[in-house]
Amino acid sequence: MTLYARRKAVNAIGLALSVLATAFGLFALAWLLFTLLENGLRWIHPRIFTESTPPPGANGGLANALVGSAILTAAGVAFGAPAGLLAGTYLAELGRTSRLGAVVRFVNDILLSAPSIIIGVFIYALVVLRAGHFSGWAGAVALALIVLPVVVRTTENMMRLVPDGLREAVAALGAPTWKITVAVVYRSALPGILTGVLLAMARIAGETAPLLFTALNNQFWSTDMSRPYPNLPAVIFQFAMSPYEDWQHLAWAGALLITVAILVINVVVRVLLARKLVR
C-alpha cells in the first residue's frame, strides 16, 4: 500500500468512526425518548393530575407529587437565584479583576460540578439533623445550592456581554456604579440572565439525590414545608423500584411528564438565545 493510500484509508476509518460515535449519541437520545413515550404515554390520564399517590393496588395519581415538586422547585429558585444574581454581579462588575473574584469564580465552577448527593448529605447534616426531622425547607435549600452556581455563572457571562462603552456613557452622565448596574447593565442583560434561571430550574426539576435525605417524600397531600414533602423524583424512585405494577406505571407516567417539561424548557431557552444572537 502506498503512503498516500494508507493516509486516505486512516482518514476514512477515523471519520467513519467519528460519524458512528455521533450516531451512537443521537441513537441513545432517541432510544431514551422512545422508551419514555412507549411506557409513559399509556398511563397518562386525568386522574394523574387530580388524585394523590395511592397505596399499592389502589387507584391514584401523582397530584400531590406534581404540586410538591413545583413548589420545591420554585422555592429552590427563589432562594438560589437572587443570591446567584448578586454574586454574579460582583464577579462581572466590581470584582472583575480582584483576588476574591478570581477565587469565587474558581470555587463556583467546582460547586457547579459537585455531586448533587453530597449537597443532599450536607444539608442533612446542616438542617435535618439540627431540626430533628426531614422537611420541605431542607429540600428547598438543597435545591437552592444547585441553582446558585448555575445562576452565578450565567449572570456573569451575560453581564460581561454588555459593552463597556455603555457603562462609561452612563458614568459620564454622573450615575453612581449601583445605578449603572441596576438601570443599564441588568436591563440589557436581562434576557440572558433569565435564561440562566430557567436552565437552573430545568436542572433541579428532575434532581432526586439531594431530596432523598432532605425533603424525603410524602405519600399524602401536604403543603406544610416544615414536614416531609411530596415530590415527583422521589415518588418515581420509590415506585419504579417497587414490585407493584401499578406503582411502576405511575412512575413511567411521572418520568414522561418530568422529562417533557425539562426538554421543553431547554429547547425554548435555546431558541430564545439563538434568536437573540441573530438579532
Place this chain on the structure above:
Amino acid sequence: MVSGAPPVSPGGRLAAGPARALRTAGDRVFSGVTRVFAALVLVAVFGMLAALLDGAWPALRAFGLKFLARKDWNPVTGEFGALAPLYGTVVTSAIALLLGVPVSFGIALVITELAPRWLKRPIGVAIELLAAIPSIIYGMWGLFVFAPFFAAHVQPALTARLGAIPGLGGLFQGPPMGIGMLTAGLILSIMIIPFMAAVMRDVFETVPAALRESAYALGATTWEVVWRVVLPYTRVGVMGGVMLGLGRALGETMAVTFVIGNAHDVNLSLFMPGNTISSTLANEFTEAVSPLYTSSLLALALVLFVLTLFVLVAARLMLLKLGAREGVRT
C-alpha cells in the same frame, strides 16, 4: 474580550452635599451586598467540607485510615470499611471514561470539522439535551430496558468471545443478569458524553483558523488535521474536559443506584453486582440507625467529595491554562 476595571463611582468628586452622600452610600451598600453573596459561594463549599469532616469524625476515629482499605460493611456488628463502594466507584467511572472519551472525541470532530453548517447546531443541541435528561430517567431506562437487552444479547456474547482469555477473561465471566458494574459504567458513559463532547467542541473551536487551514493547504487529510494540529493545540483543554466528565461520573447517583445491584462486594467480574459510594448513600442513608453507621456513611461522602474535589480542581486548572493561552494568541 472586555478588559480593564469597571468605572468606579464616576464623577463623584465633583458632586457635593446630600447628592454625593447618597451616591457613595448607595455604592458602598451595593458593593458590600454583592461581595457578601459572592463570598457565600466560598462559604457553601468550605461549609460542605467542614460539615462532612465533622460528621465523619467518629467513624474516622474508630477505624482510622484503614477505613479506606477495609472490606467489611456490617451494620449489625458495627464494622465499616469503604473498600467495596470505593472500588465500585472507581471501576464504573473507568468504564465510563473508556467508552465515553473516544465517543465524545468523535462527536466533537463531527461537529467542528465534518458536519455542514446547517447540521452543526441540531447535532449540538441533541447532544446537549442528552445532558438535560434527569439521572433518574437514565436509571429507569437502564433497569427496565437496557439491562434486559444487555443480559439477553450482549453479555452471553461477551462471555463467549472474551471469557476464555486468561487474565482479562475474568472480567467477563458470571451470570448474565443485566444489572451490575458493567451496565452501570456503560450508562454512566452515555451520561457524561454530552459534557465531554461540549468541552471538546468548544476547545476545538479555539484553534486559530490559520493553523488549521495551513495544514489543509499542505495536503493534510481531515483526520491528520484533527490528530496532528487540533488535538496537540488543545491537549490541555481536552484533558480538562475529560476530568470534568470523570468528576460527573464519580458522583452520579440515581442512574447507578438503579442498575448496579447494590452488593457490598469486591468482584473481579464486571457482570457482578456492586456498589458505588453514591449508591450506598442513596440506599442506606435514611436507614442508618446507629450513630457509627451514620458517621461511616458521612465518611464515605467525605471520601467522595475529596475525590471529586481533586478531579474538578485539576479539570478547572487545565481549562484555565488553555484559556490563558487563548488570550495571547491574537
